Amino acid sequence: MGKTVLVLGAGMVGTCTALHLQQRGADVTLIDRREPGEETSYGNAGLIQREAVEPYAFPRELNFVLRAALGRGAEVHWHARGLRQMAIPLIQYFHHSRPAAHAHATQSYSRLIAYAIEEHAPLMTAAQAEQLVQRDGFRFVFRTPRAFAQAVARAQRLQDQFGVRFTAEDGAALSRSEPSLRQVLAGAVHWRDPWAVQDPGALVQRYAALFAARGGRVLRGDAKTLRANGAGWSIQGEDGSIEAEQVVIALGPWSQQSLRDLGYRYPLFIKRGYHQHYPQAPGLRQPLLDAERGYVLAPMRLGLRLTTGAEFAPIDAPPTPVQLRKTEAMASELLDLGPPRPDPVWVGSRPCTADMLPVIGPAPRHRGLWFNFGHAHQGFTLGPISGRLMAEMMCGETPLVDPSPYLPQRWPG
Numbered sequence: 249m250g251k252t253v254l255v256l257g258a259g260m261v262g263t264c265t266a267l268h269l270q271q272r273g274a275d276v277t278l279i280d281r282r283e284p285g286e287e288t289s290y291g292n293a294g295l296i297q298r299e300a301v302e303p304y305a306f307p308r309e310l311n312f313v314l315r316a317a318l319g320r321g322a323e324v325h326w327h328a329r330g331l332r333q334m335a336i337p338l339i340q341y342f343h344h345s346r347p348a349a350h351a352h353a354t355q356s357y358s359r360l361i362a363y364a365i366e367e368h369a370p371l372m373t374a375a376q377a378e379q380l381v382q383r384d385g386f387r388f389v390f391r392t393p394r395a396f397a398q399a400v401a402r403a404q405r406l407q408d409q410f411g412v413r414f415t416a417e418d419g420a421a422l423s424r425s426e427p428s429l430r431q432v433l434a435g436a437v438h439w440r441d442p443w444a445v446q447d448p449g450a451l452v453q454r455y456a457a458l459f460a461a462r463g464g465r466v467l468r469g470d471a472k473t474l475r476a477n478g479a480g481w482s483i484q485g486e487d488g489s490i491e492a493e494q495v496v497i498a499l500g501p502w503s504q505q506s507l508r509d510l511g512y513r514y515p516l517f518i519k520r521g522y523h524q525h526y527p528q529a530p531g532l533r534q535p536l537l538d539a540e541r542g543y544v545l546a547p548m549r550l551g552l553r554l555t556t557g558a559e560f561a562p563i564d565a566p567p568t569p570v571q572l573r574k575t576e577a578m579a580s581e582l583l584d585l586g587p588p589r590p591d592p593v594w595v596g597s598r599p600c601t602a603d604m605l606p607v608i609g610p611a612p613r614h615r616g617l618w619f620n621f622g623h624a625h626q627g628f629t630l631g632p633i634s635g636r637l638m639a640e641m642m643c644g645e646t647p648l649v650d651p652s653p654y655l656p657q658r659w660p661g
């Protein structure tokens with residue numbers, strides 16, 4: 249491997265990639281147009297989802313699809329322009345979500361998820377970030393006995409197949425675990441293995457500070473200025489041109505724009521999501537997913553953070569926080585939320601691929617160009633293991649996980 253590397257994008261994925269390359273002796277510059285961890289990796293629910301062995305499939309229940317199409321419920325919202333823009337990858341996503349294809353994707357996805365905690369843990373220790381994390385799992389809560397029973401059966405299957413641990417709690421046990429809940433619900437699946445970070449952006453910043461303390465450079469620059477330059481690559485930074493032999497695109501939901509400029513057409517799309525904080529809400533002991541309504545409540549430094557489901561809209565469309573309004577009403581049935589913090593609306597974009605697997609590996613048609621993006625609903629979880637896999641491939645080491653399912657050449661484009 250050439251010893252100099254530019255990593256474009258200082259979200260969780262790019263920052264972990266930079267750390268792993270540096271650990272292997274590369275001279276790495278981490279570049280972003282903002283400070284590290286200020287975009288998607290800032291605004292998420294902060295869950296390191298060891299339980300998420302199945303990637304998030306396109307829901308195929310007719311009822312769900314009809315409700316989404318009619319704008320009912322809160323799980324999904326869409327803009328006509330967003331659907332038009334993403335129509336082809338969304339059709340492919342639907343196709344890849346067939347039960348057999350989804351089971352196949354799960355085999356590859358679960359192999360990465362298996363290392364989520366193991367790979368975050370040493371970075372957290374080295375970055376002195378352990379006080380940002382709670383290690384008691386999180387809950388899926390259910391309002392109806394039928395959904396609860398189905399969820400327990402699914403959790404049992406996943407525990408048997410993938411070793412992800414859970415405890416089933418009936419309504420009374422859930423009320424004892426979370427005494428602030430206003431109602432007795434049908435029950436909960438308490439996943440025991442996940443970790444919850446109470447300031448996701450701060451964790452990325454700690455990882456970036458660790459990278460800098462070990463001699464890495466963190467600079468401002470715009471990925472749109474990336475050019476092939478002789479045997480290497482260059483980009484315009486604030487203080488002039490920055491050059492290196494290798495470059496990694498880790499631009500999360502913005503990766504597609506850079507790829508287009510380089511001539512790659514992959515089936516990528518985004519699912520936007522919103523958050524809002526409630527500083528006066530009573531404390532939850534662990535985060536929860538209101539599974540039949542499709543939003544998460546997670547205790548954070550700024551208050552209880554509510555995060556929403558999927559919005560299919562162009563990445564740069566003005567925010568339409570319809571789902572925030574709907575889920576706020578739903579969450580108020582469970583907890584006395586109090587007023588939201590008067591912040592500007594936060595919207596982020598999950599970087600998704602049609603086959604639900606991230607893209608990690610060398611660019612098929614350019615020397616010294618590498619891809620690490622497309623981590624969808626679990627990029628905060630998967631940053632460290634993806635960064636490690638990327639660095640192992642770039643340095644010619646035997647990768648910890650077989651990288652073949654994630655390689656970019658799985659698509660012709």
Ligand SMILES: Cc1cc2nc3c(=O)[nH]c(=O)nc-3n(C[C@H](O)[C@H](O)[C@H](O)COP(=O)(O)OP(=O)(O)OC[C@H]3O[C@@H](n4cnc5c(N)ncnc54)[C@H](O)[C@@H]3O)c2cc1C
Nearest residue numbers: 259260261281288289292293295471500521626627628629
């Ligand atoms: C509401 C919501 C809740 C979520 N909850 C969770 C969760 O609980 N757990 C989990 O694991 N995942 C969660 N996710 C998903 C997760 O946040 C993402 O998968 C992850 O943050 C993607 O990380 P990334 O580093 O690839 O992208 P990002 O964090 O978006 O980083 C990309 C970086 O590229 C930079 N950039 C963009 N364009 C340019 C340019 N032209 N030049 C230079 N730099 C540029 C940006 O500034 C940004 O810093 C959630 C997502 C949302 C929206």
